[in-house]
Amino acid sequence: xxxxxxxxxxxxxxxxxxxxxxxxxxxxxxxxxxxxxxxxxxxxxxxxxxxxxxxxxxxxxxxxxxxxxxxxxxxxxxxxxxxxxxxxxxxxxxxxxxxxxxxxxxxxxxxxxxxxxxxxxxxxxxxxxxxx
Numbered sequence: 445x446x447x448x449x450x451x452x453x454x455x456x457x458x459x460x461x462x463x464x465x466x467x468x469x470x471x472x473x474x475x476x477x478x479x480x481x482x483x484x485x486x487x488x489x490x491x492x493x494x495x496x497x498x499x500x501x502x503x504x505x506x507x508x509x510x511x512x513x514x515x516x517x518x519x520x521x522x523x524x525x526x527x528x529x530x531x532x533x534x535x536x537x538x539x540x541x542x543x544x545x546x547x548x549x550x551x552x553x554x555x556x557x558x559x560x561x562x563x564x565x566x567x568x569x570x571x572x573x574x575x576x
Contacts, residue, residue: 505534505543506574509559511550527559531566541567546574 447457508516515522522530535541543563547556556573563571 502538502540505538507531507543507545507559507563509545509547509551509555511548513551513555515559527562528566531563531568535566535568541569542572543568543570544572544574 447455449455503518506518508519510516513524515524515527517527517530517534531543535543545556545559545563560571
């Protein structure tokens with residue numbers, strides 16, 4: 445755009461209005477897609493010591509799979525067909541639903557997978573594999 449400054453001279457002037465509109469639109473877009481950042485640190489809320497003292501620690505539940513595929517639940521023989529019922533009985537009164545699985549060296553993976561699948565069918569939260 446040119447502006448007449450008098451005396452026949454013309455001076456070029458930049459029209460900044462469209463550029464300001466573009467910048468405002470870009471600012472709004474970047475503000476909308478910017479991720480929300482968390483300010484501060486996550487903190488754990490302290491628990492009452494009386495609540496922990498009243499709860500007795502629970503013994504872990506260990507499922508042993510022998511080389512022949514038989515099950516032992518906490519050193520007690522369990523028939524293969526009733527593993528689901530035994531796990532349901534053991535975990536119905538427990539607050540912590542963790543099962544430890546210990547298999548013999550000669551056990552095939554499919555036998556361990558069936559036991560883990562049965563445990564998840566009983567709604568056990570975590571299944572941990574024990575080292576040999």
